[in-house]
Amino acid sequence: MVTAEQITLYIQTIPAVPSILKEALAHIRNGELTKAAKCAEEDPALKLYLKTLVNRPAFGFRNEVSDVSQIFSILGTAGAYQILHNYLLSLLVPKKWSLFDLSATAFYDLQASLSQKWEHILAHLRLQNQDTQSAISLLPAGIIVCDALFGEHKADVEQLRSVKALDYNTILYRVSQRTLFDICDDIARIWEMPPLAARIVHGASGLDPHLEGNEKLLAQWMHLLLFYELSQGPYVSAGLNEFLDFQIDFVHDIYESFIQVVGYDESNR
Amino acid sequence: MRATVKGRIAVFHPQGFLDGNNAPSFLTIDDIKATEALNVDMLLVSLKKVIFFNKNGLDVFIRLLLEIRNQKHITVGLCDYDHTKFKTINAFYGGNLNFSLFRTEKIAELFAPTNKSDSKTVLVYNDDPSQRSAMAIELFDYGHNPIIAQTQKEFDEKKHTPDLYYAIIEDTYLGLFGQKIATRVTGNAIIYTIANFLDAEIGNTFNIAYHNNSLNVGFRLFIFDAYKVVSMNVHALNFFTKLASSAAEYNATICFAGMTFEKTPESFKNDLEDAGILFFDQMDDILKNKELLQELGGSSSASKQTRSVTKALISELPNFIDATVSTISMMTNAKATKNSVNMQTLDIGSARNQYASSIGFYGDVDGMIILIFPKKIAKKTCELLIGEDTDDEEAMLDALAEFVNIIGGRAKALLGEKKQHVDITLPRTYGNVHSLMEMAQNKKGVQVNLDFEGSQFVFFLTR
Structure with missing residues (x-):
C-alpha cells in the first residue's frame, strides 16, 4: 500500500x-x-x-x-x-490515468465545469476575489495525487473495498497519517498559491474542524460542488464517486441554495 | 460501482446525487455481472451518502435488485436513510413497495444469517400490524429477542431507554420477505426454521451455500426447528435425504425438533432416520442436554473423526501463505516472515491474549485456513480497517473477519490464475481461542509459524 x-x-x-x-x-x-x-x-x-x-x-x-x-x-x-x-x-495531469478511467478531455471538462460553477457560487456569496477564485484550481489536484499514489495499488484497493466501503482519502490517512488534502497544501506551498485558497481546499475535505466564518462557508460550498460534479455520469463511470467520503451533514444547510445557484432541476431528471 | 460484502450482506454505497441521468453510470455491465455472482443473502443500496435522489435514479438500482431477487430468492432493498427519505421512498413506490427498507445496515444485519450466536434484544414498531408481526417472526427465527410496541405511545415510552436495546427498529419495512429459510446460530449448532408445507420449493428457499459454508468452517450440528411444519411431500423428503448424505461426509449431524407426522406419512420419518436424521420432540431436549450436544457435535469438542489433508491441498500451500503474507503487507506496509513449516496438529502454546479467525474454501480443492494472532498483532493488522485505536472486542473481531475475507479473496484469485476454482465461506472469528482449539484440536494440517514485527503468529491449513 x-x-x-x-x-x-x-x-x-x-x-x-x-x-x-x-x-x-x-x-x-x-x-x-x-x-x-x-x-x-x-x-x-x-x-x-x-x-x-x-x-x-x-x-x-x-x-x-x-x-x-x-x-x-x-x-x-x-x-x-x-x-x-x-x-x-x-502540468501534473498524467499522460495516462491509471486508477481513474479519465481522459484528458474529461479532466479539462471537470476543471472547466468546476471553475464556472465556482464563479457563480462566489458571485452568489459575494466573496469574489483572486484568492477565493483561484482555490477551485487546486481542488482537482487531490484527484491527480490520488491517481499517482494509488495507481499501482489498484488491485489492493479493490480487495480492501470489497469488504469495507473506504474512500481513497481515508485509506491514505490510515496508512500514512496524511490526507490527499494535506498533499494539496504542499502543492499550494510549492506553487506559492494564496494561503486562503489552500485553507479553503483543505476544508473542502469536509473533515477540518478548525474552520470558521467565510472559510467554513466556502469549504461547505466547495465540498458540495465537488460531489455534485463527481455525481455526473462520466465521472461516476471514471470511478471518481469513490474518491472521497461525502460529508452530508457538513453541507445540509446550504443544499437548497446550492441547487438554485448551480441550476439543478430536481423535477427534470 | 461494486458492492461491499460484509457477512452475508452486500451493499452499494453511491454518493452525492442519484437521478435518472447519472444512475446508469453507477452500474456497468461488469458491475452487474459481479453482483450477480455474489454469494449473499441480502443485497442493499445505502442512501447514507446520497443527498438527493428521485424515482428515476432509484429505479435503476431497484431493477437490478429485483432481477437478482428473482434469480436467487434473496432479500433486496434500501438502507441507511432518515425519516424524511423513508417517507419519500414510500411516496415514490406506495402500495407497490416490493422490496425491503432497513433504516440502518445494523438493522438489516438482524434479518440475515450470520456465524455469530449472540441473541440481540431489539425494540420494534411499525404502524402496520402485519409488518409488526412479520418482523417479530423473522427476528425470532434469526435468534433474536424482539420487543414489539403495539402503539406509537408505547413505542415512544420504550424509546426513552435506548440502552436496553441493541437496536430500535422503526421506519423499516419487510417487502416479500421470508423467501429464504431463517437461520440462526446457537453455540456451535446451526438452527434452521422451517414451516408450513415442505415441497420442491425448499431447494430454492434453503440456503445451501450458507449450509456448505457452515460445514466447511467446522459446524457439525444442524437442527431444523420444525414446530410449524404441517406436512412434507416426497420432494422435500428427497431434499433432506440428500442433505443428510452430504452432512455425513463431514461427520455432521442433522436433527429435527418438534416435527409431527399427523399429516405426513410415518414412512417418511423412517426414511429420514435411515438417512441419519435424528428426531426430537423439543428443541430443549437437544440444547439443554450437554452430553447429548457433545455427542451430536453441537458442543465445541465436535469432531469425532477428522478429514485428512490431501496432496492437492498441500501443493496449494504456497498460494495460501502468499495470500496471507501479501494481505498483511498491504494492510500494514510491514512484512511477515516464515519461521517454520510442519505437518502437525494445531499447537499454539498459550491461548491467552490471542484472537483467532478461520475461513473455509471449497471447490476444486477444499479446506480451511486458521489464523491465530496475539491480540496486539491482530490490532495492528486490522488498523487500516478499524481506523481508530479501540479496545472494543466486537469491532476488533469484525475487522478480523474482514481481514481473513481479503485473504480468502486473494487465495481464490491466486488459485483462479491456475484454473482452480474455489468458493470461500463466511469467515469465523474467535475472541476466545479455547473454543477454536476444541473444534480444531484433533485436526491434522500444515502449521506455519510466522514472525511479524518481533511477534509470532500461526497460520494453519487443514480440512
Whole structure:
C-alpha cells in the first residue's frame, strides 16, 4: 500500500512554477491584464491550454475564442488568475490515468465545469476575489495525487473495498497519517498559491474542524460542488464517486441554495 | 460501482446525487455481472451518502435488485436513510413497495444469517400490524429477542431507554420477505426454521451455500426447528435425504425438533432416520442436554473423526501463505516472515491474549485456513480497517473477519490464475481461542509459524 516515503517522493516530483507563468501571475496580481496576456503568449503550451479550456462547453462561448488577450479580458483579473492556476495544475495531469478511467478531455471538462460553477457560487456569496477564485484550481489536484499514489495499488484497493466501503482519502490517512488534502497544501506551498485558497481546499475535505466564518462557508460550498460534479455520469463511470467520503451533514444547510445557484432541476431528471 | 460484502450482506454505497441521468453510470455491465455472482443473502443500496435522489435514479438500482431477487430468492432493498427519505421512498413506490427498507445496515444485519450466536434484544414498531408481526417472526427465527410496541405511545415510552436495546427498529419495512429459510446460530449448532408445507420449493428457499459454508468452517450440528411444519411431500423428503448424505461426509449431524407426522406419512420419518436424521420432540431436549450436544457435535469438542489433508491441498500451500503474507503487507506496509513449516496438529502454546479467525474454501480443492494472532498483532493488522485505536472486542473481531475475507479473496484469485476454482465461506472469528482449539484440536494440517514485527503468529491449513 502507499507509504509515507512514496508520498515524499511524489511531492519532490511536483514542478516549480515556470518563470513565464510566474511573471504572468505577478502582472495579474498588479491588475495588468495586457502585460499578463503578452507574457502568456510567449509560452505555446500555455496558449494552447487556455484556448482549449475556454472553448470547452462549460464556458458557453458561442464563437471560438483564440486570442490570449481576448481570453483574459473576457475572464477578468480573478478569472485569468484562476485559469493560469488551472494550467499549472494541468502540468501534473498524467499522460495516462491509471486508477481513474479519465481522459484528458474529461479532466479539462471537470476543471472547466468546476471553475464556472465556482464563479457563480462566489458571485452568489459575494466573496469574489483572486484568492477565493483561484482555490477551485487546486481542488482537482487531490484527484491527480490520488491517481499517482494509488495507481499501482489498484488491485489492493479493490480487495480492501470489497469488504469495507473506504474512500481513497481515508485509506491514505490510515496508512500514512496524511490526507490527499494535506498533499494539496504542499502543492499550494510549492506553487506559492494564496494561503486562503489552500485553507479553503483543505476544508473542502469536509473533515477540518478548525474552520470558521467565510472559510467554513466556502469549504461547505466547495465540498458540495465537488460531489455534485463527481455525481455526473462520466465521472461516476471514471470511478471518481469513490474518491472521497461525502460529508452530508457538513453541507445540509446550504443544499437548497446550492441547487438554485448551480441550476439543478430536481423535477427534470 | 461494486458492492461491499460484509457477512452475508452486500451493499452499494453511491454518493452525492442519484437521478435518472447519472444512475446508469453507477452500474456497468461488469458491475452487474459481479453482483450477480455474489454469494449473499441480502443485497442493499445505502442512501447514507446520497443527498438527493428521485424515482428515476432509484429505479435503476431497484431493477437490478429485483432481477437478482428473482434469480436467487434473496432479500433486496434500501438502507441507511432518515425519516424524511423513508417517507419519500414510500411516496415514490406506495402500495407497490416490493422490496425491503432497513433504516440502518445494523438493522438489516438482524434479518440475515450470520456465524455469530449472540441473541440481540431489539425494540420494534411499525404502524402496520402485519409488518409488526412479520418482523417479530423473522427476528425470532434469526435468534433474536424482539420487543414489539403495539402503539406509537408505547413505542415512544420504550424509546426513552435506548440502552436496553441493541437496536430500535422503526421506519423499516419487510417487502416479500421470508423467501429464504431463517437461520440462526446457537453455540456451535446451526438452527434452521422451517414451516408450513415442505415441497420442491425448499431447494430454492434453503440456503445451501450458507449450509456448505457452515460445514466447511467446522459446524457439525444442524437442527431444523420444525414446530410449524404441517406436512412434507416426497420432494422435500428427497431434499433432506440428500442433505443428510452430504452432512455425513463431514461427520455432521442433522436433527429435527418438534416435527409431527399427523399429516405426513410415518414412512417418511423412517426414511429420514435411515438417512441419519435424528428426531426430537423439543428443541430443549437437544440444547439443554450437554452430553447429548457433545455427542451430536453441537458442543465445541465436535469432531469425532477428522478429514485428512490431501496432496492437492498441500501443493496449494504456497498460494495460501502468499495470500496471507501479501494481505498483511498491504494492510500494514510491514512484512511477515516464515519461521517454520510442519505437518502437525494445531499447537499454539498459550491461548491467552490471542484472537483467532478461520475461513473455509471449497471447490476444486477444499479446506480451511486458521489464523491465530496475539491480540496486539491482530490490532495492528486490522488498523487500516478499524481506523481508530479501540479496545472494543466486537469491532476488533469484525475487522478480523474482514481481514481473513481479503485473504480468502486473494487465495481464490491466486488459485483462479491456475484454473482452480474455489468458493470461500463466511469467515469465523474467535475472541476466545479455547473454543477454536476444541473444534480444531484433533485436526491434522500444515502449521506455519510466522514472525511479524518481533511477534509470532500461526497460520494453519487443514480440512
